Amino acid sequence: MSPDHTARRSRARYIEALKAIPLPVRHTDPSDPALPIDLAGLPVLATETVDERQVRFSLIVGQTRLRLTFTDTHPNLIGSVINLSAPRARLVIAGPLHTEWALANEPALIDHAIRIWNADTRTCNR
Template sequence: MIPDRYTTRRIRARYIKALNAIPLPVRRTDPPDTALPIDLAGLPVLATETVDERIVRFSLVVGQPRFRLTFEGIDPDLVGHVVNLETANPRLVIAEPFHTDWALSNEQALTEHAARVWGAITRSCGR
């Protein structure tokens, strides 16, 4: 019989071993992959666009009709999301209060570019 004081360690050891066996998505590659770059949240960056002298990355949220918008080289980097891409009226949801003024003044450019990219990727995937 195994004493109770050892069961927690053995369960934890088996759990860690199982976690290490799971293939997790790549968070970063060194050097960065130019064909399909990955952002810090582990999402594929499908497009970059310069809007009002800032480089904005459009990352695909897998399984949802939305893009995650982040800045390149600005901290905090998260701007927000463009949602409702499957409709005629995509909408910007601002997630970082620090960038609210900039995002509201450039909302039309961000949503139009997101809709163009969404149209291009859904057209090529055969939906």
């Protein structure tokens, strides 16, 4: 057999093996109503309207913060609301593109994030 033929057979076997592995779903279109997943593979806890724009609040597992993204804009990343279990949560803006809008709506974004965090997460006390 030629090296090219062997390489093609190896690639074909590799692709078949990958198809057989159950990989986690990163994004569904249309999104699953029970547990929607954003484009980064994070579960969306809520979608809220802030200043006439739809904002998704996604859970970052293992951290006390929610990731904020727009539903209708690309690039869609706004940033995160961090320190949600502390007395003073704050907004961290990811990049300069949406800075002006995010700063103008910072109190509303933080209030929504705190409400969503308190409603959708639980603390485990051992």
